[in-house]
Amino acid sequence: MNNTTPHTDPRILRTRQLIKDAVIELLQEMDIEKISVNRLAERATINRVTFYLHYRDIPDMLEKMADEMVQDIRQVMNRNPLNLNSTDEEYWKMLVKMLEHIQDHAKFYKVILTSKQSTVFRDRLLSVITEMISARLERGESDSNISTENIQKDITIWYGSSALIGTIIAWLRKDMPYTPLFLARQIALLRSQYKNENENA
Numbered sequence: 001m002n003n004t005t006p007h008t009d010p011r012i013l014r015t016r017q018l019i020k021d022a023v024i025e026l027l028q029e030m031d032i033e034k035i036s037v038n039r040l041a042e043r044a045t046i047n048r049v050t051f052y053l054h055y056r057d058i059p060d061m062l063e064k065m066a067d068e069m070v071q072d073i074r075q076v077m078n079r080n081p082l083n084l085n086s087t088d089e090e091y092w093k094m095l096v097k098m099l100e101h102i103q104d105h106a107k108f109y110k111v112i113l114t115s116k117q118s119t120v121f122r123d124r125l126l127s128v129i130t131e132m133i134s135a136r137l138e139r140g141e142s143d144s145n146i147s148t149e150n151i152q153k154d155i156t157i158w159y160g161s162s163a164l165i166g167t168i169i170a171w172l173r174k175d176m177p178y179t180p181l182f183l184a185r186q187i188a189l190l191r192s193q194y195k196n197e198n199e200n201a
Contacts, residue, residue, distance in 0.1 A: 012054075015044075015046060015050060015054065016054060018044040018045065018046060019040065019044045019046070019051065019054065019055075019061070020065060020108075021044070022040050022043035022044035023035070023040065023061070023062075023065070024107060024108055024111045024112070025043060026039065026040065026043060027111050027112070027115055027118075028111060032058070032062075032115065032118045035058060036058075037051055037052075037057070037058065040058070062118055062120050062121075063120060065112075065121075066120045066121050066123075066124045067124075069112070069121060069124060069125070070124050070125075070127075070128055072101065072105075073098060073101060073125070073128055074128065076097050076098060076100075076101040077094055077097060077098060077128075077132070079097070091136055092184050092185075092188050094132070095132075095184045095187070096180050096181050096184045099168070099180030099183055099184060100180045102168065102172070102180075103176055103180055106172065106176060109172055110172040110173070113125065113168070113169050113172060114169060114172060114173055122165065122169075125165055125168075126161055126162070126165050129161045129164050129165055130157055130158075130161040133156075133157050133160045133161050133164075134157055137153060137156065137157065164187070167183070167187065171183060
């Protein structure tokens with residue numbers, strides 16, 4: 001996972017990757033509160049001074065790692081950005097791309113999204129998903145049940161984004177028993193079934 005510009009010094013990239021790998025390893029062993037700069041530097045095979053060249057402290061490191069995660073996801077999704085003329089099928093293709101990216105970096109996402117000690121990563125991913133759903137609704141693709149059942153737009157967004165991130169986390173916890181394509185299709189079927197039930201009610 002690399003979202004830095006091509007001009008970034010390779011040594012900086014390597015050091016940040018060492019730190020990131022060390023964080024993931026330590027989070028599998030202990031609570032975030034127990035991770036010290038000393039312990040992290042030792043696991044990453046760097047010294048404390050090197051750590052402080054990149055981050056102010058552990059919370060700053062987590063915030064910046066979360067920023068990088070969001071940049072990675074946006075980069076993947078922006079390869080085929082949605083616009084006013086995008087179809088429903090293109091929306092689901094974008095979801096597949098996001099799930100494929102998460103699968104490709106499964107170790108990282110499984111640790112940071114299922115960690116109970118730090119919610120910064122879940123919060124950032126939830127924000128990305130919320131934006132994706134909001135954009136879809138803004139393009140006029142709101143389900144018919146939004147108008148017929150008088151469901152508020154913000155509640156629709158809260159529900160959709162929370163359900164999707166919950167599904168992704170459960171998928172990771174179960175060691176991804178389904179392919180990204182299959183999972184996206186299942187989510188689409190659930191949405192379609194819910195829509196049809198409301199239309200026929």
